[in-house]
Amino acid sequence: MEVTRSNFKDNLNKVYEAIEESDFLAIDGEFSGISDGPSVSALTNGFDTPEERYQKLKKHSMDFLLFQFGLCTFKYDHTEEKYIMKSFNFYIFPKPFNRSSPDVKFVCQSSSIDFLANQGFDFNKVFRNGIPYLNQEEERQLREQYDEKRSQANGAGSLSYISPNATKCPVTIPEDQKKFIEKVVEQIEDLLKNEENESLELEPCTGLVSEITHLLKKKNLFWPYRIGGVIKKKKLFTWERYIVISKVNEEERKRREQQKQAKEQEELNDAVGFSRVIHAIANSGKLVIGHNMLLDVMHTIHQFYCPLPDVTFFRFNLFSYYFVSRLLDTKLMASTQPFKEIINNTSLAELEKRLKEVPFSSPKVESADGFPSYDTASEQLHEAGYDAYITGLCFISMANFLGSFLSPPKNHVSARSKLIEPFFNKLFLMRVMDIPYLNLEGPDLQPKRDHVLHVTFPKEWKTSDLYQLFSAFGNIQVSWIDDTSAFVSLSKPEQVQIGNLNCSCAYSCVLIMCKVSRP
Template identity: 30%
Template sequence: MCEVTKENFSSLLPEIRELVDEAKFIAIDAEFTGISLQTSNNFSLRDGGSSRYGKLKAIAKEFSLCQIGLSIFVKEKDENQFIAHTYTFYLFPDHTGSEDVRFGIQVSSLSFLRQHGFNFNKWIQNGIGYLNNQQEKALREASLESSDDAIVQKFREIVGWLRNAKCGDQLQLEAKHFSFTVRMQSIMDKLLPPNKVVLKDISGLLYAKCLDPIDDSTVLPDDISVASWDQIVDEMVGFTHVVRHLCQSGKPIVGHNVLLDLLFICDKFICDLPDSYEEFKATVHAALPIVYDTKQLCYEMKQFVARGDRELLAFSSLADLFFSLSSARALQSRLMAPAVVHCTKSSIYDGHRHWHEAGFDAYMTGCVFVRVLSFALTSGFRVDEVQKAKFSRLLQLASPYKNRLRIPRSAILYCNLEGLDKSRCLYYLHVSPRQGVSDSAFSQLAQLLSGFGAVESHQLDRQRALVVAGSKKCGDMLLQDFEGSDVFIMRPYWFFDSPFVRSAARWICVVGVILLASGYKYVKLR
């Protein structure tokens, strides 16, 4: 694992680009400052693609990325082996205009990161900046109101003031302008010792605040150069340079349960998230034409695996899948599967597991990808065919399932980036308390359903609840389990159980009675 911050990003960027060009595929993972909003935005089994996209989009707009992991899998020539080059990038947004970037923080998410050793000081102090296309365009088109000579003259004025200032003193510079501030900051970072002065915006005016006076040991060169605005914007593009190279390479991108990761990647590095779900799919597919979701892939590959070995793919969490496909039983079944070894920079991972560090999770994702494909290939071919098979054969096996992203607990099985999504067949059940049982019994219903997997309940009124099961098999299990219940009566949900239909029927009856009464009165009068 190689940790990448803004201190070493520029020096490592050429190396990363070269490795991406050599790679067979790149595995990714991301960590966020939050992953859920208020309860009104909760996910539901009845969410379609557009509904779920709207909820995920709200999350991606509210929160920020704090870490991205890339594990670049390079095939060794003439060897049945991959070398995994793993990088963990700390990301922290730069100022991108006259106002600071704002993002939400979910305490439970940050607590989770802290438990797994996340370095918050490194994130805030040395995180790499980034811009999406719209932000970069706006900055490049920003007017430059100050010439290079004017900025140098103002800088020399600040230095002269600092030699005699006291800690806490402030010097008014001019009305705040973003390009002036950024260019001035770049000169100060380059020529002054750290923690001497800071630029502050006070009521629209720019001030220099003295943190620590400088002495005569700080000598300025006679010729001070100012970085061009394009150079500064290039630096601010930051990690987006990596994402753009991934897009240009056309290499397969592999993630686990990767849909939310892609929303963040699109919004922070590519463009503002589109309004419609279909536009989002088209945007991501144009940028990253080949994406594999290992969670969906494991589900799909079960059909190729011998029945007795399918339990090895029965897990949904990344860590459980990684352990399962690394077990002795899986290794025996996979026969000639490619080995995966760490590069020298990632040797820290040998014998050590860094859970929920983005780089290590990306590495695990890549290993699961290689192993599940090898597992499926071994199950379907003779040993001599497997020995001759190249990785391209594994990708050929996976090709029908590319761009299918798992959407858990929803009305669709997966999001298809290049076509129609596949719908899930939901099963609806009606629940009511038995005679003599209190209405408060509904408070127990959620707990009773919790052991059945993809199931949720919605109370319709004091006497009725709707239960949604993720499949008919699950619905049948529920009917069988509740058949002898002393508390509830469960049966299939009928058309007339709908509150809307019931309300409409009541109104029809009322209108019908009124019409009949009116007709009777009319006949009587005649």
């Protein structure tokens, strides 16, 4: 189901219902870019620690915009032995709610935009009809604005108005208008005393509305909604605007107050927008599946909760402060035993194809009534809703494969099975050679790196020069740091000392090598 600003409110309850009844959820995001760092290698170094990778992504990727969010819910029908799927493809964009709303700046990466355009991505739906949202701090500030406006309307608090930049200034009545305004207030007081008259038409004075309102509050005439003011127009020789003051009885006052509060709540909900979906996912407690989902999780927190914290807070407080209780990354799952020996390519498209073949089997999944179905043969990759759907299929196939190791074998393994617990809350790290994931529930793996050398060299050197330099050491791996340095991994730790000696002697004028010590 495609969801934009125009049909978001109409379908929100369907989203809530789908989340609540599901066994697990699958998500995916599309971004305006991936990295604005000085070079791609700065973000993909093969010997980054998880903390270093997180900091690089935080620094170089959070200025991009998550502008399409895919959500697929999966519910298992035990009678029919099949999954029922509901898919949602949200277009989201941080449109300012009012003048005081944050005007978000974001970065676009030309290669990412070009790629999505070639995939048929509709940018008009994002920019013209994207669903707005607020993070938690923005929502809190907006609620405070509403509370303050309400208290002022009720005659409480400081007598001030809220300017577009949210600064407060007391209303000052001009000296030459004081007598006129005092006369107006006297007329209103007489209206309240006179039981026969129900309304009062003031002289044209729209430029003094704030001053009149100020004085009425001061004299406690607006509380408890004893009068109501309306600006109307009448035509003499020209159009004129004037104020009509009417008495308000207690029943009418309550009705107006309820209408006003309902309107304010609706406006607030509209401003919070898509963040309501994220909060529903977080509060559901359901298992959330993603493929290579570190960036998806980081962007979700950054855009819908708060600026990203340091890695320690992110790691150990992710579930209590921001997101759901369980995450599972299918790319990590496919890269781990017992799958890594029988799956050669873990990209989402290739993984989905492999999981249709022996020893795996395709799961039986059908779309719920009223929800469009996806055809995997058409490969709608890089539509967030479709990618979330494929991610869910991959998880089901791999989970069911684990059931084949049981005695007796099980054809269906649920999202609550202990068989999949080893994969919980570990986010895959791309192109890190010896630490496959960021652990969200404990310490990261601590591999030995006594076979790794840090190499510096002239800027004109290429990877082939490094392979030639270390040709005597057999199979090596090169991981670039920047234009003049790299990590070189030798196949055996005992080769390091020889490598240091030989290379230092042969290239002492241009090369410095040292053993790397990393935690």
